Amino acid sequence: MPDTNRTVRVRMAPSPTGYFHLGSARTALFNWLYARRTGGRFILRIEDTDRTRLVPDSLQDIMDSLRWLDLQWDEGPAVGGAYGPYFQSERLPLYHEWGERLISAGLAYRCYCSEERIEALREGQRARKEPIIGYDRHCRTLTAAQRADLEASGATSVIRFAMPLEGETRFVDLLRKIKPFDNDHYRDPILVKTDGFPTYHFANVIDDHFMEITHILRGDEWLSSVPLHVNLYDALGWEIPVFAHLPLILDPSGVGKLSKRKKKGEGGEELLTFIREYRAAGYLPEAMFNFLAGMGWAYSPDTDLFTRRQAIERFDLADINPAAGALPLSKLEWMNGHYIRGLDPEDLAERLLPFLAESLAQPIESLWHNPALPVLVPLIQERLKTLDEAAALIDFAFVEEISYDPQMLVAKGLTPVLSLAALQAAGSLLAELPFTEEGMDVPLRGLADRLGVKVGQLFGILRVATTGKNIAPPLFGSMIALGRARTLARCAQAEELLRRM
Numbered sequence: 001m002p003d004t005n006r007t008v009r010v011r012m013a014p015s016p017t018g019y020f021h022l023g024s025a026r027t028a029l030f031n032w033l034y035a036r037r038t039g040g041r042f043i044l045r046i047e048d049t050d051r052t053r054l055v056p057d058s059l060q061d062i063m064d065s066l067r068w069l070d071l072q073w074d075e076g077p078a079v080g081g082a083y084g085p086y087f088q089s090e091r092l093p094l095y096h097e098w099g100e101r102l103i104s105a106g107l108a109y110r111c112y113c114s115e116e117r118i119e120a121l122r123e124g125q126r127a128r129k130e131p132i133i134g135y136d137r138h139c140r141t142l143t144a145a146q147r148a149d150l151e152a153s154g155a156t157s158v159i160r161f162a163m164p165l166e167g168e169t170r171f172v173d174l175l176r177k178i179k180p181f182d183n184d185h186y187r188d189p190i191l192v193k194t195d196g197f198p199t200y201h202f203a204n205v206i207d208d209h210f211m212e213i214t215h216i217l218r219g220d221e222w223l224s225s226v227p228l229h230v231n232l233y234d235a236l237g238w239e240i241p242v243f244a245h246l247p248l249i250l251d252p253s254g255v256g257k258l259s260k261r262k263k264k265g266e267g268g269e270e271l272l273t274f275i276r277e278y279r280a281a282g283y284l285p286e287a288m289f290n291f292l293a294g295m296g297w298a299y300s301p302d303t304d305l306f307t308r309r310q311a312i313e314r315f316d317l318a319d320i321n322p323a324a325g326a327l328p329l330s331k332l333e334w335m336n337g338h339y340i341r342g343l344d345p346e347d348l349a350e351r352l353l354p355f356l357a358e359s360l361a362q363p364i365e366s367l368w369h370n371p372a373l374p375v376l377v378p379l380i381q382e383r384l385k386t387l388d389e390a391a392a393l394i395d396f397a398f399v400e401e402i403s404y405d406p407q408m409l410v411a412k413g414l415t416p417v418l419s420l421a422a423l424q425a426a427g428s429l430l431a432e433l434p435f436t437e438e439g440m441d442v443p444l445r446g447l448a449d450r451l452g453v454k455v456g457q458l459f460g461i462l463r464v465a466t467t468g469k470n471i472a473p474p475l476f477g478s479m480i481a482l483g484r485a486r487t488l489a490r491c492a493q494a495e496e497l498l499r500r501m
């Protein structure tokens, strides 16, 4: 058993083959939480050995996503550390050395079979419907002379692991009971490929050992790789870390795997799968943290809400629920609203800036200095679920011209003529009134009375005239944000539209 007194060292080991996924983020978060809980170290290691699948900007995306979630790694790219390099592509000599050592010990061997031979072998196995598709161990029994001939002929080779030919492999997972795996299933997997790069399995085991990883927390799709890893640890004579395979996250309906993304139109909402997409959709990292931590773990039976600090105080691997769970997306919306409401309005304004800038095509700088911003943000804070909803509510204050369907100016139950009269009267009043909420409230309500229209009708006309919308922030605040001059100018324009009806 591993020495439990050792400092906890956990790692996130993504392959830079795509953008950082929701499931990867949950794995990273649990690793991070466990490190913080135990005073251990959280390591980021980049598993870039599959050269054919590299996606150039994915490394940046992985780091940006982790930083956005505030899951800072203690060792790894950009920060360094005593166990580097943290890119597997920079550790090739280590893998070669251990490959050779295994060969010398008779625990691995060079295989010279061509890809064509392997493919033909597989096709045959498939055609015969054999239960196990795999290598036939042809090169495992080559004689020294045969090997020498093949080497002399310049044949390319891979290094394969000589798995035990029979028997079963058992291992312990902290979260679930594991049935023994049949060794025959693993027909001498490749450790080092013809391009000199190690396979995932080999590099992963070597690095976890040399980086002194104590606990391996990762998605349960890796469970079937563990028997091979365990045999490798044994062959290398190394201590086996603690395994905890985290539950699968299913799509919101609880049916399919999350990775199978639905596109818009294909039966519902587009499912966001990458952290960058949640970020772009206006979710707060605080909400995302809480949400991800709640998938498979619970801070308390009474509430879904907890802070980062609370999670660190209570997190325990033993409390992770190993059952796969559906992605509770509606909970995320609700949580996000909760965290938005809890922000200091100035902080919220700052976080809204990039969203407003993009949607309004205006520089952040000019938006930041616009006096309408601090007036409007507190007015919409209560109702925002995501940051990207703000622009549609408050854009009217940041543009010169608003456009809308003039029919919207005709209040329900009123004619255009009566709507015009109400708007004109309100305009005259607004030219005189103190431009504050208290200054406008009583006189405008009194006006509605005198005109014999409902307050809702009058305010509705004014809302459309000044914002171009039926749904906008509270009316007085909207007008204050615009200022008297722009409010009156917009009323005058609306009067003109009504006159033309």
Ligand code: GLU
Residues within 6 Å of the ligand: 012, 013, 014, 015, 047, 200, 204, 217, 218, 219, 222
């Ligand atoms: N490189 C693997 C991945 O992309 C790492 C799996 C593991 O944590 O062992 O998920």
